[in-house]
Amino acid sequence: MPESHRRTRSKGYGAISATRESRPAGERTKVVSRTGPHRSESVRLAVLNAADDLLVERGFAALTIEGIAQRAGVAKQTIYRWWKSKVDILLDTLTDDARDALQWHPAEGDSAEEALSAHLRRVSDFFEEPAGRVLQALLGHAQLDEDTAKSLRAGFLKDQRALDTAGLREVLAREDVTVDDSGLDLLVDMMLGPLYYRALLFGSPIDKGLVDTTARVTLALARELSAARS
Structure with missing residues:
Protein backbone atom coordinates (compact mmCIF):
# COMPACT_ATOMS: atom_id res chain seq x y z
CA MET A 1 0.00 0.00 0.00
CA PRO A 2 1.56 3.33 -1.02
CA GLU A 3 2.08 5.76 1.80
CA SER A 4 -0.25 8.77 1.71
CA HIS A 5 -0.31 12.00 3.66
CA ARG A 6 -2.98 12.86 6.15
CA ARG A 7 -2.79 16.59 6.76
CA THR A 8 -0.72 19.41 5.35
CA ARG A 9 -0.87 22.90 6.80
CA SER A 10 1.38 25.76 5.81
CA LYS A 11 2.39 28.09 8.64
CA GLY A 12 4.74 30.33 6.69
CA TYR A 13 7.80 28.20 7.43
CA GLY A 14 6.91 25.41 5.00
CA ALA A 15 4.31 22.66 5.10
CA ILE A 16 4.31 19.83 7.58
CA SER A 17 2.84 16.55 6.45
CA ALA A 18 2.04 13.52 8.54
CA THR A 19 1.66 9.92 7.48
CA ARG A 20 -2.07 9.46 7.26
CA GLU A 21 -4.55 10.23 4.56
CA SER A 22 -6.03 13.70 4.19
CA ARG A 23 -9.81 13.93 4.16
CA PRO A 24 -12.56 16.49 4.83
CA ALA A 25 -13.33 17.06 8.52
CA GLY A 26 -15.83 14.56 9.87
CA GLU A 27 -15.53 12.22 6.89
CA ARG A 28 -14.84 8.61 7.79
CA THR A 29 -11.89 6.71 6.43
CA LYS A 30 -13.16 3.80 4.35
CA VAL A 31 -12.91 0.70 6.52
CA VAL A 32 -12.24 -2.73 5.13
CA SER A 33 -12.86 -5.36 7.81
CA ARG A 34 -10.61 -8.38 8.00
CA THR A 35 -10.44 -11.21 10.43
CA GLY A 36 -7.27 -12.96 11.45
CA PRO A 37 -4.15 -12.21 13.51
CA HIS A 38 -3.23 -8.99 11.67
CA ARG A 39 -5.25 -5.82 11.90
CA SER A 40 -6.47 -4.22 8.69
CA GLU A 41 -4.50 -1.14 7.71
CA SER A 42 -7.71 0.65 6.80
CA VAL A 43 -9.10 -0.07 10.29
CA ARG A 44 -5.89 1.18 11.91
CA LEU A 45 -5.98 4.41 9.90
CA ALA A 46 -9.68 4.95 10.61
CA VAL A 47 -9.12 4.57 14.35
CA LEU A 48 -6.05 6.82 14.46
CA ASN A 49 -7.73 9.49 12.35
CA ALA A 50 -10.81 9.40 14.54
CA ALA A 51 -8.76 9.62 17.74
CA ASP A 52 -6.83 12.76 16.92
CA ASP A 53 -9.81 14.44 15.27
CA LEU A 54 -11.89 13.91 18.41
CA LEU A 55 -9.05 14.98 20.67
CA VAL A 56 -8.85 18.31 18.87
CA GLU A 57 -12.63 18.72 18.90
CA ARG A 58 -13.41 17.58 22.46
CA GLY A 59 -10.20 17.43 24.48
CA PHE A 60 -8.52 14.54 26.24
CA ALA A 61 -10.99 14.12 29.11
CA ALA A 62 -13.97 13.78 26.75
CA LEU A 63 -12.21 11.37 24.40
CA THR A 64 -13.60 7.82 24.76
CA ILE A 65 -13.17 4.48 23.06
CA GLU A 66 -16.89 4.54 22.29
CA GLY A 67 -16.57 7.90 20.57
CA ILE A 68 -13.52 6.78 18.59
CA ALA A 69 -15.33 3.61 17.46
CA GLN A 70 -18.38 5.57 16.35
CA ARG A 71 -16.33 8.15 14.42
CA ALA A 72 -14.13 5.46 12.84
CA GLY A 73 -17.07 3.25 11.90
CA VAL A 74 -15.71 0.16 13.63
CA ALA A 75 -16.89 -1.96 16.53
CA LYS A 76 -15.62 -1.11 20.01
CA GLN A 77 -14.48 -4.71 20.37
CA THR A 78 -12.29 -4.26 17.29
CA ILE A 79 -10.48 -1.40 18.97
CA TYR A 80 -9.95 -3.30 22.21
CA ARG A 81 -8.53 -6.20 20.21
CA TRP A 82 -5.56 -4.03 19.25
CA TRP A 83 -5.35 -1.22 21.82
CA LYS A 84 -5.84 -1.35 25.59
CA SER A 85 -6.88 2.27 26.03
CA LYS A 86 -7.28 5.65 24.37
CA VAL A 87 -3.76 6.46 25.53
CA ASP A 88 -2.37 3.56 23.49
CA ILE A 89 -4.28 4.80 20.45
CA LEU A 90 -2.94 8.33 20.89
CA LEU A 91 0.61 7.02 21.27
CA ASP A 92 0.26 5.26 17.92
CA THR A 93 -1.27 8.42 16.44
CA LEU A 94 1.64 10.53 17.69
CA THR A 95 4.25 8.12 16.35
CA ASP A 96 2.59 8.03 12.94
CA ASP A 97 2.15 11.78 12.58
CA ALA A 98 5.56 12.76 13.95
CA ARG A 99 7.45 10.32 11.74
CA ASP A 100 7.87 12.86 8.96
CA ALA A 101 7.04 16.11 10.74
CA LEU A 102 9.91 15.89 13.25
CA GLN A 103 12.52 14.34 11.00
CA TRP A 104 15.64 16.34 10.33
CA HIS A 105 15.99 17.48 6.72
CA PRO A 106 18.89 19.95 6.65
CA ALA A 107 19.12 21.53 3.21
Whole structure:
Protein backbone atom coordinates (compact mmCIF):
# COMPACT_ATOMS: atom_id res chain seq x y z
CA MET A 1 0.00 0.00 0.00
CA PRO A 2 1.56 3.33 -1.02
CA GLU A 3 2.08 5.76 1.80
CA SER A 4 -0.25 8.77 1.71
CA HIS A 5 -0.31 12.00 3.66
CA ARG A 6 -2.98 12.86 6.15
CA ARG A 7 -2.79 16.59 6.76
CA THR A 8 -0.72 19.41 5.35
CA ARG A 9 -0.87 22.90 6.80
CA SER A 10 1.38 25.76 5.81
CA LYS A 11 2.39 28.09 8.64
CA GLY A 12 4.74 30.33 6.69
CA TYR A 13 7.80 28.20 7.43
CA GLY A 14 6.91 25.41 5.00
CA ALA A 15 4.31 22.66 5.10
CA ILE A 16 4.31 19.83 7.58
CA SER A 17 2.84 16.55 6.45
CA ALA A 18 2.04 13.52 8.54
CA THR A 19 1.66 9.92 7.48
CA ARG A 20 -2.07 9.46 7.26
CA GLU A 21 -4.55 10.23 4.56
CA SER A 22 -6.03 13.70 4.19
CA ARG A 23 -9.81 13.93 4.16
CA PRO A 24 -12.56 16.49 4.83
CA ALA A 25 -13.33 17.06 8.52
CA GLY A 26 -15.83 14.56 9.87
CA GLU A 27 -15.53 12.22 6.89
CA ARG A 28 -14.84 8.61 7.79
CA THR A 29 -11.89 6.71 6.43
CA LYS A 30 -13.16 3.80 4.35
CA VAL A 31 -12.91 0.70 6.52
CA VAL A 32 -12.24 -2.73 5.13
CA SER A 33 -12.86 -5.36 7.81
CA ARG A 34 -10.61 -8.38 8.00
CA THR A 35 -10.44 -11.21 10.43
CA GLY A 36 -7.27 -12.96 11.45
CA PRO A 37 -4.15 -12.21 13.51
CA HIS A 38 -3.23 -8.99 11.67
CA ARG A 39 -5.25 -5.82 11.90
CA SER A 40 -6.47 -4.22 8.69
CA GLU A 41 -4.50 -1.14 7.71
CA SER A 42 -7.71 0.65 6.80
CA VAL A 43 -9.10 -0.07 10.29
CA ARG A 44 -5.89 1.18 11.91
CA LEU A 45 -5.98 4.41 9.90
CA ALA A 46 -9.68 4.95 10.61
CA VAL A 47 -9.12 4.57 14.35
CA LEU A 48 -6.05 6.82 14.46
CA ASN A 49 -7.73 9.49 12.35
CA ALA A 50 -10.81 9.40 14.54
CA ALA A 51 -8.76 9.62 17.74
CA ASP A 52 -6.83 12.76 16.92
CA ASP A 53 -9.81 14.44 15.27
CA LEU A 54 -11.89 13.91 18.41
CA LEU A 55 -9.05 14.98 20.67
CA VAL A 56 -8.85 18.31 18.87
CA GLU A 57 -12.63 18.72 18.90
CA ARG A 58 -13.41 17.58 22.46
CA GLY A 59 -10.20 17.43 24.48
CA PHE A 60 -8.52 14.54 26.24
CA ALA A 61 -10.99 14.12 29.11
CA ALA A 62 -13.97 13.78 26.75
CA LEU A 63 -12.21 11.37 24.40
CA THR A 64 -13.60 7.82 24.76
CA ILE A 65 -13.17 4.48 23.06
CA GLU A 66 -16.89 4.54 22.29
CA GLY A 67 -16.57 7.90 20.57
CA ILE A 68 -13.52 6.78 18.59
CA ALA A 69 -15.33 3.61 17.46
CA GLN A 70 -18.38 5.57 16.35
CA ARG A 71 -16.33 8.15 14.42
CA ALA A 72 -14.13 5.46 12.84
CA GLY A 73 -17.07 3.25 11.90
CA VAL A 74 -15.71 0.16 13.63
CA ALA A 75 -16.89 -1.96 16.53
CA LYS A 76 -15.62 -1.11 20.01
CA GLN A 77 -14.48 -4.71 20.37
CA THR A 78 -12.29 -4.26 17.29
CA ILE A 79 -10.48 -1.40 18.97
CA TYR A 80 -9.95 -3.30 22.21
CA ARG A 81 -8.53 -6.20 20.21
CA TRP A 82 -5.56 -4.03 19.25
CA TRP A 83 -5.35 -1.22 21.82
CA LYS A 84 -5.84 -1.35 25.59
CA SER A 85 -6.88 2.27 26.03
CA LYS A 86 -7.28 5.65 24.37
CA VAL A 87 -3.76 6.46 25.53
CA ASP A 88 -2.37 3.56 23.49
CA ILE A 89 -4.28 4.80 20.45
CA LEU A 90 -2.94 8.33 20.89
CA LEU A 91 0.61 7.02 21.27
CA ASP A 92 0.26 5.26 17.92
CA THR A 93 -1.27 8.42 16.44
CA LEU A 94 1.64 10.53 17.69
CA THR A 95 4.25 8.12 16.35
CA ASP A 96 2.59 8.03 12.94
CA ASP A 97 2.15 11.78 12.58
CA ALA A 98 5.56 12.76 13.95
CA ARG A 99 7.45 10.32 11.74
CA ASP A 100 7.87 12.86 8.96
CA ALA A 101 7.04 16.11 10.74
CA LEU A 102 9.91 15.89 13.25
CA GLN A 103 12.52 14.34 11.00
CA TRP A 104 15.64 16.34 10.33
CA HIS A 105 15.99 17.48 6.72
CA PRO A 106 18.89 19.95 6.65
CA ALA A 107 19.12 21.53 3.21
CA GLU A 108 22.39 21.07 1.41
CA GLY A 109 24.31 24.30 1.38
CA ASP A 110 22.67 25.79 4.49
CA SER A 111 24.91 26.95 7.30
CA ALA A 112 24.61 25.25 10.67
CA GLU A 113 22.51 28.12 11.99
CA GLU A 114 20.21 28.09 8.96
CA ALA A 115 19.77 24.32 9.18
CA LEU A 116 19.05 24.41 12.90
CA SER A 117 16.61 27.29 12.56
CA ALA A 118 14.78 25.45 9.76
CA HIS A 119 14.38 22.36 11.93
CA LEU A 120 13.16 24.34 14.92
CA ARG A 121 10.57 25.99 12.69
CA ARG A 122 9.35 22.51 11.80
CA VAL A 123 9.04 21.77 15.51
CA SER A 124 7.14 25.00 16.10
CA ASP A 125 4.77 24.16 13.21
CA PHE A 126 4.27 20.69 14.67
CA PHE A 127 2.82 22.15 17.86
CA GLU A 128 0.14 23.87 15.76
CA GLU A 129 -0.87 20.60 14.08
CA PRO A 130 -3.33 17.98 15.42
CA ALA A 131 -0.33 15.75 16.18
CA GLY A 132 1.12 18.49 18.35
CA ARG A 133 -2.14 18.62 20.27
CA VAL A 134 -1.86 14.88 20.81
CA LEU A 135 1.65 15.29 22.22
CA GLN A 136 0.51 18.07 24.55
CA ALA A 137 -2.41 15.97 25.78
CA LEU A 138 -0.21 12.95 26.45
CA LEU A 139 2.43 15.01 28.23
CA GLY A 140 -0.27 16.54 30.43
CA HIS A 141 -1.81 13.17 31.24
CA ALA A 142 1.64 11.73 31.94
CA GLN A 143 1.97 14.09 34.91
CA LEU A 144 -0.96 12.28 36.54
CA ASP A 145 -0.59 8.73 35.25
CA GLU A 146 2.68 6.86 35.71
CA ASP A 147 1.88 4.20 33.08
CA THR A 148 1.37 6.89 30.47
CA ALA A 149 4.60 8.59 31.52
CA LYS A 150 6.55 5.33 31.21
CA SER A 151 5.07 4.49 27.81
CA LEU A 152 5.69 7.97 26.45
CA ARG A 153 9.27 8.14 27.73
CA ALA A 154 10.22 4.61 26.68
CA GLY A 155 8.67 4.97 23.23
CA PHE A 156 8.12 8.23 21.39
CA LEU A 157 10.25 10.54 23.56
CA LYS A 158 13.22 8.16 23.63
CA ASP A 159 13.11 7.63 19.88
CA GLN A 160 12.69 11.32 19.14
CA ARG A 161 15.56 12.18 21.47
CA ALA A 162 17.81 9.85 19.49
CA LEU A 163 16.73 11.50 16.23
CA ASP A 164 17.31 14.99 17.65
CA THR A 165 20.76 14.05 18.94
CA ALA A 166 21.79 12.56 15.61
CA GLY A 167 20.32 15.48 13.67
CA LEU A 168 22.09 18.08 15.80
CA ARG A 169 25.38 16.21 15.53
CA GLU A 170 25.07 16.28 11.72
CA VAL A 171 24.30 19.99 11.69
CA LEU A 172 27.23 20.82 13.98
CA ALA A 173 29.55 18.86 11.70
CA ARG A 174 28.96 21.52 9.03
CA GLU A 175 31.17 23.83 11.11
CA ASP A 176 33.52 21.08 12.32
CA VAL A 177 32.01 21.50 15.78
CA THR A 178 32.24 18.31 17.82
CA VAL A 179 31.04 17.73 21.37
CA ASP A 180 30.86 14.61 23.50
CA ASP A 181 27.66 12.75 24.37
CA SER A 182 27.03 14.68 27.57
CA GLY A 183 27.49 17.92 25.68
CA LEU A 184 25.01 16.82 23.03
CA ASP A 185 22.48 15.99 25.75
CA LEU A 186 22.84 19.49 27.14
CA LEU A 187 22.52 21.04 23.68
CA VAL A 188 19.34 19.11 22.87
CA ASP A 189 17.84 20.41 26.12
CA MET A 190 18.91 23.94 25.24
CA MET A 191 17.58 23.59 21.71
CA LEU A 192 14.10 22.28 22.51
CA GLY A 193 13.48 23.59 26.02
CA PRO A 194 12.36 27.12 25.04
CA LEU A 195 9.95 25.79 22.42
CA TYR A 196 8.34 23.27 24.76
CA TYR A 197 8.17 25.91 27.51
CA ARG A 198 6.34 28.35 25.25
CA ALA A 199 3.96 25.75 23.81
CA LEU A 200 3.24 23.62 26.89
CA LEU A 201 3.25 26.11 29.74
CA PHE A 202 1.72 29.13 28.06
CA GLY A 203 0.02 27.64 25.01
CA SER A 204 1.39 30.48 22.93
CA PRO A 205 2.57 30.36 19.31
CA ILE A 206 6.29 29.90 18.85
CA ASP A 207 7.39 32.94 16.88
CA LYS A 208 10.28 33.22 14.46
CA GLY A 209 12.27 35.38 16.88
CA LEU A 210 12.29 32.66 19.53
CA VAL A 211 13.22 30.02 16.95
CA ASP A 212 16.12 31.98 15.50
CA THR A 213 17.43 33.12 18.89
CA THR A 214 17.30 29.57 20.23
CA ALA A 215 19.25 28.29 17.24
CA ARG A 216 21.87 31.02 17.65
CA VAL A 217 22.32 30.45 21.41
CA THR A 218 22.49 26.67 21.00
CA LEU A 219 25.20 26.97 18.37
CA ALA A 220 27.16 29.47 20.46
CA LEU A 221 27.21 27.01 23.36
CA ALA A 222 28.16 24.18 21.00
CA ARG A 223 31.16 26.16 19.80
CA GLU A 224 32.24 26.84 23.39
CA LEU A 225 31.99 23.18 24.30
CA SER A 226 33.90 22.19 21.17
CA ALA A 227 36.65 24.72 21.86
CA ALA A 228 37.00 23.46 25.43
CA ARG A 229 37.76 19.97 24.11
CA SER A 230 40.59 21.22 21.87
